[in-house]
Amino acid sequence: MNKKLLIDLQNTPKHVAIIMDGNGRWAKGKGMNRIFGHRNALTAIRESVKAASQVNIEAVTLYAFSTENWNRPKLEVDALMSLLINSLKKELPDFMKNGVRINSIGAIENLPKKAQKVLTDVITETKNNKDIVLTFALSYGSREEIVNTIKNISKKVVNKQLNIEEINEKTINNHLYTFNLPDIDLMIRTSGEQRISNFLLWQMAYAELYFTNTLWPDFREEHFYDAIIDYQNRERRFGKTSEQITE
Numbered sequence: 001m002n003k004k005l006l007i008d009l010q011n012t013p014k015h016v017a018i019i020m021d022g023n024g025r026w027a028k029g030k031g032m033n034r035i036f037g038h039r040n041a042l043t044a045i046r047e048s049v050k051a052a053s054q055v056n057i058e059a060v061t062l063y064a065f066s067t068e069n070w071n072r073p074k075l076e077v078d079a080l081m082s083l084l085i086n087s088l089k090k091e092l093p094d095f096m097k098n099g100v101r102i103n104s105i106g107a108i109e110n111l112p113k114k115a116q117k118v119l120t121d122v123i124t125e126t127k128n129n130k131d132i133v134l135t136f137a138l139s140y141g142s143r144e145e146i147v148n149t150i151k152n153i154s155k156k157v158v159n160k161q162l163n164i165e166e167i168n169e170k171t172i173n174n175h176l177y178t179f180n181l182p183d184i185d186l187m188i189r190t191s192g193e194q195r196i197s198n199f200l201l202w203q204m205a206y207a208e209l210y211f212t213n214t215l216w217p218d219f220r221e222e223h224f225y226d227a228i229i230d231y232q233n234r235e236r237r238f239g240k241t242s243e244q245i246t247e
Contacts, residue, residue, distance in 0.1 A: 003225035007055050011232050013185030015059040016052060017200055017207070020044065022191030022215030035079045037217055042087055044219040049100060049134055051224040059133040059181050063199050067107070067141035081115050084138070088122045095122070099131025105177035106140030133181065140177075142201040149175040178203055186231045188224075190216045208234055 020041060027037030045062065052060050065080060088102075095102060102122050111119070119138075152175050156162035162171070173179060184200055184207040192213040196204065210227045212219075 003222050003229065004051075004054060007225060007228055008232055009056050012055045012057055012228060013208075013231055014057065014182045015061065015184050015186075016057055016227075017061045017063070017184045017187045017204065018048065019063045019187070019189040019193075019197060019199060020216040020219075021189055021193055023217060025191065026215040026217045034076055038080060038083055040217045042091075044216050046091075046094075047221045048219065048224050049132065050098070051221040053098065053100075053132050055225075055228060057132065059135065061105070061135040061137060061178075061181070061184070061200070063140070063197070064136045065106075065138045065140070066198065067139055067144055068198070070110075070139070081112050084111075084136075085115050085118045088118050092122055092125060095126050095129065095134075099129045100126060101129040101131075101133045102126045103133050103135040103181075104138055105135055105145075106138045107144070108138060110139045135178075135181065137199070140199075142198045145177055146202060172202065176202060183207070186210060186227065188212070188227045190214050190219055206236070208236065 023037030023041050024034040025037075026040070027034050030036070049060055064084070069080075070077065094100075102119075104119055104123065108116060108119065119136075149172060153162065153167060153171060157164050157167075178200070181203075184204045187196065187200075187204055187207045188210045189196075190212055192211065194211045196209070208231050210230055212223060212227070214223050
């Protein structure tokens with residue numbers, strides 16, 4: 001069965017976040033090292049973005065490299081940075097062909113200079129693409145993002161650029177990395193783990209959470225559609241009662 005046919009195109013999430021988990025376990029299960037798992041995760045990214053585009057999703061954000069990931073062995077970190085550089089270069093023609101606009105969030109200044117340059121170049125090259133926004137969270141941690149947001153707002157208050165009584169949710173949203181993106185409607189995490197791991201804590205306040213046992217390198221278009229179908233079978237109340245939603 002084509003699972004895409006089961007999806008109501010008028011009720012799809014605007015913004016989907018994905019924690020791409022399970023690369024290491026997938027590789028270990030095949031008797032290979034963790035880097036092998038990371039290299040074989042690219043197909044899952046391609047298929048997820050393709051599926052998202054086909055069901056009218058506006059934005060997909062991938063948890064590609066967290067602030068905590070810097071603590072991993074240097075060999076693995078170096079391999080991930082090299083993979084990032086090579087993948088962005090390789091995928092650029094398809095990004096252009098498929099209308100994918102690349103975006104990034106996180107402490108990008110902590111990435112190697114070459115990675116920063118390639119990322120910046122691809123962001124610039126794709127800036128006019130309109131079909132879908134693909135955001136890579138790199139050197140990203142949500143608590144750090146919130147701390148930086150508080151600092152930046154505080155500076156404006158001290159410099160009398162902002163009245164403290166005027167601070168509201170919109171003020172905070174406008175100072176986050178994701179200021180130009182909608183809030184997360186659906187978060188997908190692969191590999192069976194059931195936590196959000198310091199990812200988009202503010203932005204996921206009302207997100208639906210979907211956990212699957214599928215390891216990320218095995219994640220395909222039909223798995224993405226499973227998550228969307230599950231999302232559409234939920235009742236999103238945002239604090240209201242079921243009766244109020246029905247009315």
